Amino acid sequence: MNRGMNNIVVLVAGPFIIYAILALFMGAIPGAVLSKTSPGPGVMPFSPQAQRGRDVYVSEGCSYCHTQQVRPLKQDLVFGRPSTAGDYAYSTPQLLGSERNGPDLSNIGSRQPSDVWQYIHLYEPRSLVSMSIMPPYRWLFQLKAHADVNDIVVPVPPGYAPKGAVVVTTQEARELVAYLKSLKQAPLTSRAKR
Amino acid sequence: MTVTSARRLEQSTAGDIKLFSAFTISATVWLLLATAVGLLLSFKFPYPDFASSPYLSFGRLRPIHTNGTFYGFASVALTGVAMYVAARSSGISLWGKTYAWGALWCYNIAATMGTITLDLGINNGDQEYREWVWWVALFFVGAVILSAISIIGTVANRTERDIYISNWYIIGAYSFTTILGVTAAIPFYQRGLGQVAVQGFYMHNAVGMWFTFLALGTTYYALPKLLNRPIYSYALGILGFWTNLIFYPIIGAHHFEFSPLPWWFQTLAIVFSVGMLVPVFAGTGNFLLTMRGGWERIRRSVALPFIFVGVLYYFVGSFQGTVEALRSLQTIWHLTSYTVGHSHATMYGFITFIAWGCIYGLLPKATRKQPNSLATGLHFWMASIGVTLYVLALSVGGTLQGIDWAQGDPFIASVESAAPYWVARAVGGTMMFCAHLLFAYNVYLMTFARSRESEAAPIVAGKATA
Numbered sequence: 313m314n315r316g317m318n319n320i321v322v323l324v325a326g327p328f329i330i331y332a333i334l335a336l337f338m339g340a341i342p343g344a345v346l347s348k349t350s351p352g353p354g355v356m357p358f359s360p361q362a363q364r365g366r367d368v369y370v371s372e373g374c375s376y377c378h379t380q381q382v383r384p385l386k387q388d389l390v391f392g393r394p395s396t397a398g399d400y401a402y403s404t405p406q407l408l409g410s411e412r413n414g415p416d417l418s419n420i421g422s423r424q425p426s427d428v429w430q431y432i433h434l435y436e437p438r439s440l441v442s443m444s445i446m447p448p449y450r451w452l453f454q455l456k457a458h459a460d461v462n463d464i465v466v467p468v469p470p471g472y473a474p475k476g477a478v479v480v481t482t483q484e485a486r487e488l489v490a491y492l493k494s495l496k497q498a499p500l501t502s503r504a505k506r
Numbered sequence: 507m508t509v510t511s512a513r514r515l516e517q518s519t520a521g522d523i524k525l526f527s528a529f530t531i532s533a534t535v536w537l538l539l540a541t542a543v544g545l546l547l548s549f550k551f552p553y554p555d556f557a558s559s560p561y562l563s564f565g566r567l568r569p570i571h572t573n574g575t576f577y578g579f580a581s582v583a584l585t586g587v588a589m590y591v592a593a594r595s596s597g598i599s600l601w602g603k604t605y606a607w608g609a610l611w612c613y614n615i616a617a618t619m620g621t622i623t624l625d626l627g628i629n630n631g632d633q634e635y636r637e638w639v640w641w642v643a644l645f646f647v648g649a650v651i652l653s654a655i656s657i658i659g660t661v662a663n664r665t666e667r668d669i670y671i672s673n674w675y676i677i678g679a680y681s682f683t684t685i686l687g688v689t690a691a692i693p694f695y696q697r698g699l700g701q702v703a704v705q706g707f708y709m710h711n712a713v714g715m716w717f718t719f720l721a722l723g724t725t726y727y728a729l730p731k732l733l734n735r736p737i738y739s740y741a742l743g744i745l746g747f748w749t750n751l752i753f754y755p756i757i758g759a760h761h762f763e764f765s766p767l768p769w770w771f772q773t774l775a776i777v778f779s780v781g782m783l784v785p786v787f788a789g790t791g792n793f794l795l796t797m798r799g800g801w802e803r804i805r806r807s808v809a810l811p812f813i814f815v816g817v818l819y820y821f822v823g824s825f826q827g828t829v830e831a832l833r834s835l836q837t838i839w840h841l842t843s844y845t846v847g848h849s850h851a852t853m854y855g856f857i858t859f860i861a862w863g864c865i866y867g868l869l870p871k872a873t874r875k876q877p878n879s880l881a882t883g884l885h886f887w888m889a890s891i892g893v894t895l896y897v898l899a900l901s902v903g904g905t906l907q908g909i910d911w912a913q914g915d916p917f918i919a920s921v922e923s924a925a926p927y928w929v930a931r932a933v934g935g936t937m938m939f940c941a942h943l944l945f946a947y948n949v950y951l952m953t954f955a956r957s958r959e960s961e962a963a964p965i966v967a968g969k970a971t972a
Contacts, residue, residue, distance in 0.1 A: 318669050320662040327674075327751055328681040331715070334755040339689045339707035342771065347700025371627035373565025383764035385837055387911040397766040400698040405631020408702055408765060412841040412907075415917045437554070443918050445554045445925075447564050 352398020354498030358491070365491025368484050370405060372449065378417045379409035380495070392419030392497045399497065414446055421496040430489045431466040435479055439472040452485035522593050522600050523872045527953040529586025529610060530865055533579050534949045536617060540574025541939050543567050548935040551928035561625050569637035570624050575853065576635055576712070577646055578617035583861040584720040585609065585653050588676045590868055591727040592657045595672055596664030602656040609656065612649030616642055633705050635712050640691045647687035654680035671743040675723030678751065682715035702762055703771070710758035713852065718750065721820075721860040722789055725813060728864045729796055732810050733803060738795035746788040753781045760831040763840060779831035786824040793817045808882050809867030812859050815890055819855025826851060838912060843924055843931075844904025847897045854893050854938070862889075862945065869952045877948035885944040892937030899934060903927025 316322045358366060369375070380403075384394040395418055400406060424430065432439060435453050437446040455477040459465045463480040473479065481489075550556060550564050560566065593600040600606060620638040623629070629637045636643065657680060661673045690708040730737045737743065759767055759775035794817065797804060804810040826848055830839055839845065862885075870876050903924040910920040 317674065318667070320658065320669065323661075323669055323674065324658055324677055324681065327678050328685070330751060331678075331682045331755065332685050334752075335685050335689050335707070335711075338755050338758065339686075339704055339711075340695070342707070343700040343704035344695045345700070346703050346767070347695060347697040349699050370629065370631050372560075372563065373568060373629070373632055375632040376565055376568045379841055381762075381765050383840075385764060387837075387914065390914070390917075395766050397699050400702070400766070402698070404697045404701060405633060406698060406701040406705065407632060408762065409632070410634060410761065410841065410845065411843070413843075413921070441918060443922055443925075445551055445921060447550065447554050448558050449563075450558065451560045 346397070349397045349401055351401035352396050352498060353500070355398055355401055356498075357402045358494060361487055362491040362494040365484075365487035365489065365494075368452075368488045369491055370407070374417075375407040375409040377409075377411060377413035377446070378415065379412050380416065380418045381408045382416060382418050382497075388416070391416035392422070393500065395497075396500070414444075417492070417495055419495060419497040421493045425493060427489045427493060428467065430492055431464070431481060431485060432468055434485060434488070435466055435468055436472045439469045449485075452482055452488065453479050454482055456480055519593075519599055519872070521603050522590060525600065525603060525606050525610075526586050526590045526869060526872055528607075529582055529589070530869060530949055531953055532610060532614060533583035533586065533861075534946050536574055536578030536582065537942050538946055539621075540571050540579055541935075541942055543574065544571040545932075545935050545939045547571055548928070548932040552925070552932065560627070566625055566627060569629060569632075569634075570621050572635060573620055573624070573637060574617060576717075577613065577620070577638075580717055580853065580857055580861060581646075581649075581720075582610070582613050583865065584717070584724060584857075585613070587724045587728075587861065587864040587868065588679070588720055589653070589657060589660075590872065591672050591724055591864075592660045592676060595666070595670040595727055596660050597666050598660065598663055600656060601659035601663050605652045605656040605659075609649045609652035612645050612652060616645035616649060619645070631701075633701070633709075635709050636690050636705070640693055643687065643691040647684060647691065650680055650683045650687060654684065670727070671737070671740060671747070672723045672727040674744075674747050675719045675726065678747070679716055679719035679723065682711070682719065682751075686711050686715060699766060702765065703759070703767060706758035706761045706767070706775075707755070708758070709761060711755055714750070714754040714757075717853065717857045718754075721816070721857050722746065722750075724864045725793060725816070725860055728809070728867045729793060729813055732807060732813070732867045733796065733800050735796070735800070738792050738798075742788045742792040746785040746792070749781070749785040749788065753778045753785065757782065757831070760836075763831070763833060763836045776831050776833065779828050782824060782828055786821060786828075790817055790821040807867075808870075808877065808879065809863045809865075811886055812863030812866060814863075815886075816856055816859035816863055819851055819859060819893075823848065823852035823856050838908035839904060840908075842904035842907040842920075843900045843928070844908070847900030847904060850893060850900075851897045855897065859889070865952075866948075873952055875952050875955060877951050881944045881948050881951075885941045885948065888937045888944070889941035892934045892941060894934075896931050896934035896938065899927045899930035903931070 382388045382392045382395045388394070429440070434449045436448050437444040453466065455474055456463070457477055459478050459480055464486070466479040466481060468479050546557060546562070547564060547567055589600055589606055616638070620642045623639060623642060624637060628639060630639050654677070658677055661669055661677065686708065690704060696704050726737060726743055756778040757775045759771045760779050763772050797814065804814055829835060830848060866877060866882065906923040907920040910923050
């Protein structure tokens, strides 16, 4: 073995081929096969507006603190039913996440359906949850002296609202909230029949 | 080695020294930038409203910190050392220096464009350690290939009969990372859950097949060289090489335990995570047995204490990784801050300390310019205490988070439980960052500063086991 590995061609090619095979079977093939997972019952593609909101979510790195995977564990049931493979058919890039500095959002559209709550929370999380460590996303909003007819005014609680101006949503904020509201876990078939 | 070949080598090493210095300087710049970002991030936990413009927001800066330390700092620092080790252990000057310089450019182009795009919110979907969009990642893969050409060319043209064990690991690192980078960067076959499978494979292999192999390979050269004694066991080094190669690629799915990835796929990853104890025991045992009885020499050395801490954290971090992979413990620790503590035990305690040990051990020998001993001592203690505080704080804080969730407390209770430990983490992080400033000063002394011992004896090049 040692004598063979003193040959540079063997030393380079041997491990290269072994790793290439392992990469094929542990990375590429599972990736390609699982990419073909068909959507679960009731799992629908995102609307164009929600899809653009998903892009905002990705862009701002929301999934560094919010997972989108409900584990089949008792402590996760507060976030929804356990996630299934079919839930992710339209979720590219995948946003399962690795850390919960904030709650899981797999089913946030059902758990918090109010867009007013989402707008206020995005503008200043601590105005709603005093111990929250979520960053404020002020750049998704605009300050105006007077709201126009078509503007959505965010009723920021006193003490957090800017003085002499109103907070109105930008298109990104509306898209992001449309995405959050669209995150509703489809009921599993057995439950749907009941 | 004949007198003439020694003289020829002496002349040709000027280019090697310049490359080694350039890689180290470049890596240091990225270390300062990426860890300044990390420090800011750690203070955003207690002060979430601080620096809340989009370009300084948590979600954009976090991947800048992780990719900057991985690809701007650690990859470049270890590649500089690896090229120097390949040349010295082969008894020749580095082959294909143009490729090596090209590699340095590509690493920096990738890290610069990666940082800019991430700060503009352009990313590859929040997928840890591969947030760079594919065309930025390809510059990094290009840099890996260029480094590989230079290193393989050097080993192929060696004057020594045997290929030293360091070069097994080093060449392996570049081969594996080329395959890994291509597998991960090609976007078209990865959708939804398939992308999750590739992500688990990628994020674990980027650490295991790239940084671990580079750090082990350079340690197999630097440790015996600095202790002036042979490595304890060549056979253990070979055992570690093959078991790392076979076991590591199988364990990626343990990052997604309890996810909808196939259950057997997760179980397979857990089984081989336990199997990882074999290469970890082989590596750490081999290094510690090489050090045995040399403590006086380690204590008086500038570089060896860094390698000693690196080896200890290799053991602690890897053992922790195996334990974390068990399902019973993942129910508590998964998705908490515990994981972030673990990644700093390995990427900082292990990889970064080994890189520093190799740089402090080999760069002054090459440039004949010494670092400041007070600054080095302070660097060592502040970084060691800082990272230990960091890891302990997040291990305790993360465990509390997991227990709160298991008890069914409201989510915000876990935030309150972890909050004091996040502050302790920021304190540890501050010490680590101050240590980096001292390291940067020492890098200046070892490269740019005027030599104070130009009349010193010329370096004697030879193989590590000499």
